Amino acid sequence: MLVNWPSLHGSHFAGVKTLVTGGAGFIGSHITEALIDLGAHVTVIDDLSGGDVANLEAFRAKWDNRLTFVEGSILDTDTLARCVTGCRYVFHQAALGSVPRSIEQPARYHEVNATGTLNVLEAARKTKVQRVTFAASSSAYGDSETLPKIETMPPLPKSPYAANKLACEGLMRAYASSYNIDTVSLRYFNIFGPRQNANSAYAAVIAAFAKALNADQPPAIFGDGEQSRDFTFVDNAVHANLLGARSDKPLKGEVVNIACAQRVTVNELAVMMAELFGKTHLTAVHNPERAGDVKHSLADLTRAEKLLGYKVVVPFADGLKPTVAWYREVLAAV
Ligand SMILES: NC(=O)c1ccc[n+]([C@@H]2O[C@H](COP(=O)([O-])OP(=O)(O)OC[C@H]3O[C@@H](n4cnc5c(N)ncnc54)[C@H](O)[C@@H]3O)[C@@H](O)[C@H]2O)c1
Numbered sequence: 072m073l074v075n076w077p078s079l080h081g082s083h084f085a086g087v088k089t090l091v092t093g094g095a096g097f098i099g100s101h102i103t104e105a106l107i108d109l110g111a112h113v114t115v116i117d118d119l120s121g122g123d124v125a126n127l128e129a130f131r132a133k134w135d136n137r138l139t140f141v142e143g144s145i146l147d148t149d150t151l152a153r154c155v156t157g158c159r160y161v162f163h164q165a166a167l168g169s170v171p172r173s174i175e176q177p178a179r180y181h182e183v184n185a186t187g188t189l190n191v192l193e194a195a196r197k198t199k200v201q202r203v204t205f206a207a208s209s210s211a212y213g214d215s216e217t218l219p220k221i222e223t224m225p226p227l228p229k230s231p232y233a234a235n236k237l238a239c240e241g242l243m244r245a246y247a248s249s250y251n252i253d254t255v256s257l258r259y260f261n262i263f264g265p266r267q268n269a270n271s272a273y274a275a276v277i278a279a280f281a282k283a284l285n286a287d288q289p290p291a292i293f294g295d296g297e298q299s300r301d302f303t304f305v306d307n308a309v310h311a312n313l314l315g316a317r318s319d320k321p322l323k324g325e326v327v328n329i330a331c332a333q334r335v336t337v338n339e340l341a342v343m344m345a346e347l348f349g350k351t352h353l354t355a356v357h358n359p360e361r362a363g364d365v366k367h368s369l370a371d372l373t374r375a376e377k378l379l380g381y382k383v384v385v386p387f388a389d390g391l392k393p394t395v396a397w398y399r400e401v402l403a404a405v
Contacts, residue, residue, distance in 0.1 A: 073385050076108045076313070081209045085110035090200075091160045092145055092191055093165030095122030097267040098206065098259075098308055102162050103138065104324045105309045110258050116154045118144040119328035121168065126266045145187040145200075151194045160316040161203045163191050166235075169273035170210060170363045179345050184235035188242055196250045204315040206308075207256040207326065207367055208236040209301070220324065221324050222258070230363035244324030251345040254376035255315045255322035255379075257308070259384045260370050264305030264390060265397035266300045277302065277391075280341060281398035284348040294360035296338035299367045301330040304390025307383055316377040322378065330370030343388075346397040 089106055093099040094115030099122065106113045107130065115127065119142060127140060142152035145165050147364070155161060166184045173180040188205070195203050212220045218219040235272030245252040261275070269278035279313035280290040311329040315322060335343075341355040 073389070074310070076105045078386070079310065080109055080313050082110065084313070086112070087160070087333055088112045088158045089160045089162065090114050090116065090155050091162045091164060092116050092269070093122060095119060095126050095140070096164060097126070097302070098262055098305055099164035100126035100262065101305045101309050102164065102312050103127065103134070105313060106400065107133050107135070107137060112156045114139045114145050114158070116141045116151065117165065119140065120286045121268065123390055134379070137256065145190050146183065146191050150192065151190055152198070155194045155200060155349050158198070159201045160321045161191060161200050162312050162316070163188065163203055166205045166206065168232070170230045170232045171361055172273050173230050173235070174363055176246065177231035180231050180235055184232070185238045186380060188239040192242055192246045195229060196246060196252045199204070200252060200321070202253040202255070202316055203243065205239060205254065205256045207240050207258040208233060209258050209260040209328070209330070209370065210365065211237045211240070211258060212279045212365070212368070214365050218367055219332065219369040221371040224327060240326050247322070247324035250395040253321050254324045255318075256324065257311050257315060257329045258326055259308055259367060260303050262305050262308050264301050269398060269402065276300070276337060277344070277394065278338065278398070280344045281359060281395060282402060284344060284350050284353060285398060285402040287350070288355065290341045290344065290355045292337050292341060292355045292357050293364060294357070296341065296355060296357060297336050298364070299334045299336045299369065301369045302335055302340070302387050303330045303399050304385040304387065304394070306385045306390070307331065310384050311375065311379060311381050314354050314381055318379060327378055328370040328372060329374050329375060329381065330372065330388050332370055332372050333387050334367070334369045335387060337395065339393050343391060344395060347392060347400070362390065379382070
């Protein structure tokens, strides 16, 4: 564990009932673990379409009867209503999460990501949840040339996934202004860390490179590799969610970038990861560019700092080392 959550968030969540949608996934399981560390009671709803109970089992020793796992979908409004009853906060992470797959299945993505989010908001407002934090995405910015990306820029979604996430930001804002519930949309920039799935054909780049390097294969890059990303270790996203939930001022559905504000090219990443794997002889191969991918991504964090008091808790390089160590361990065990 790189971050001591009680030292950052005190006793705010102790004894508090919370719901994490998609909590068996990568980011959701880290939010769940932090909430358990903070003394909260956590219900996780996840249909396991992308997540795995092993992500929760990883910290079973800490559960202390405060974690309830419900295998179910956010499309099932009855189950959702049961899960949310009595909760003060909802951390809404459940979604289908791949840009290329959203291009293949736009209707399914809309159903789970947009209608599913509407269901979560409906359940939350009916049961008097105080605040919903939402896993929004930097993909909303699309290919605008200007860097860094600032929340006031017009969104230019390039894929159905990005459009879904943007629609949800609208819902978050509309619910905060129409009903007695507060919300915030946290636009995550390329989150990485332990438990991110490496075994999907749509794996995120760090997970995919780890799988290749572990198997003594060269990392495969889409395009020339000069595309850059603001790679953000998962603890920073967890921290932003906790700050968002416990904010003492209304957040009114505001959209907030969550990142490290550091730009790394995919070529640089491939070299760094080959070094950490001790496999510098494996130089990257290049495949054609993928539709829907954006060229550069870098966040401005001014609003995150002002509105949430957000600061990066784990910089990129500090997060990459334990991430590679985790992949080496789990991939070796397969
Ligand atoms: N990882 C990133 O870089 C990144 C960037 C921007 C936004 N996000 C968003 O953050 C959230 C978490 O992403 P992640 O990287 O942890 O992905 P993930 O796939 O590991 O987690 C998503 C979880 O949602 C669950 N889920 C999917 N459909 C569901 C449904 N209908 N009902 C209940 N559960 C369902 C999956 O089983 C999975 O456990 C997602 O909303 C994603 O769009 C992630």
